[in-house]
Amino acid sequence: MTDTTASTTPAPDPAAITTIACVGIGTIGGGWAAYFLARGYRVKAWDPSPHAANRVRSLIDAAWPALTELGLAEGADPRAISVHTDLAEALDGAEFVQESAPEVLEMKQRLLADIDRHAAPGVVIASSTSGYSMTEMATEAVHPERLVVGHPFNPPYLIPLVEVVGGEATDPAAVAWASAWYERLGKSVITMDREVPGFIANRLQEALWREALHMVANGEATVEQIDRSITDGPGLRWPLQGPMLTFHLAGGPGGMAHMLDHFGPSLRSPWTRLDAPELTQELRDAVVDGCDEEADGRTVADLVVERDRAIIAVRRLVEQIREGAA
């Protein structure tokens, strides 16, 4: 079965792809399937559960109105999915594979090796894992060079973010291919050049979650207060401007440079549970330059205008949604 030429077989031309395999179609894999269908692809799914086919059809039906509202690709068909219990059958003809099995390392290792054995040469295989590195998961695969992580956020059909990273044995070309492919699909892709446990978004979320748990544990805040402090506070800014740009604006006309140069010492506030890194010149410059790049010529005043428009609009939306749900 082993095809030793696979590593030199080029990956399919993204523009010519018609068929995608989804291996594991629970909440995440099923969400991916719904998204691929909405983008106009045919999906072949594999799942060992006898209920998988019914469940994924329900999930697709539930997601379809939202996907329609966001805009379907020409020819998108919610019924263009077949569910298989034989892995080789599901992978036959697939030009890209998204694996979304449960987070059990041994299962992932075996499954990725099996997928690698059956998928056509050159086809890139992505794992939705949130918990393991590809270096850990690829140990049993014959062609680890084509295995990448493509970590989505739930629900994968609505949240644009996908974090892409390879393992030690992954060919950088496979990482580049996967990133370009997800971008073609309309995703917001973050390509990481090293394996960081938790990737980026989960590390940030986890820091916030742990701080929140400390506050509850110490009786400093209730669950409701924590959530409201975000939904009615900084959460109103974050869909448009992330945490770094938020501090860029907090620096006034001088932006992040002013913020770090003048308030840098507050990085050493004694009250936070998470120690700050040392504010070296290098870190200072990386943060300032990063904000300038993101601002892309927009002054802080321009960004303030954008922020304010977003806050007003987001507030109105949330009110409408709450009223609709009441």
Place this chain on the structure above:
Amino acid sequence: MTDTTASTTPAPDPAAITTIACVGIGTIGGGWAAYFLARGYRVKAWDPSPHAANRVRSLIDAAWPALTELGLAEGADPRAISVHTDLAEALDGAEFVQESAPEVLEMKQRLLADIDRHAAPGVVIASSTSGYSMTEMATEAVHPERLVVGHPFNPPYLIPLVEVVGGEATDPAAVAWASAWYERLGKSVITMDREVPGFIANRLQEALWREALHMVANGEATVEQIDRSITDGPGLRWPLQGPMLTFHLAGGPGGMAHMLDHFGPSLRSPWTRLDAPELTQELRDAVVDGCDEEADGRTVADLVVERDRAIIAVRRLVEQIREGAA
């Protein structure tokens, strides 16, 4: 000047208040002034800068379209503000005082004592401070019982959150009065029963910010990646559902209880920089009960529907704003 009966003078009836003093009208104080004007109040401002009057009028003019869009109170008048350089004059007739001076402890101590000396008996005096506790700031005031923290988020005329907390010498009645007053003004008020440095939202923001700085310092992520991981990821959920409710949904139909009981061990993920608190039964119950209260009868499925509607709507908004700004 000292009026020893002040502590027993009741605070004004919020429904009868017509005049508010804003002490310090930079970005925060000026933002407060704009908000009070939009709610139909007359504002008397004090600021030592000769440019303060012009600056605050520009700020109010810039904020007014947004405030109009959010809905003005009857009779709201952007010109109903007078700017004084004499503190006693500014405070004459004020039924509530919002102090927003620079974050310099000695200045705050002196200024709050001066305000306390000139403000009418019973009038509650709130400080916008983000950095000091009222216990630290009230040391020179004769009537510390009426001094509270009313910490807004920038810009105070758009972000609903206000964190209210008293100092050791504050009368709990003043804290309760301030909370009711801000709520009457349309604010989302979090009343804290103890002084926690950084309050709630800033502690959460700070944990995230520090984790982000560590990632930049270690070359694990760029500034742009950090921001995009939020704006295109969890940031799309946070205006409607905070971080706790986000994990409630991540638990599936069983919600937070399932999440903590089954994935509790992941609280001990070795990869986070901030240690998690011990997941005691008490903490577990506080978090689970808090989520149930917030859900207020809505099932996880109901919340998923709300979340998805919000994500779609927020995504469209952000697209429109970006196109408008391009």
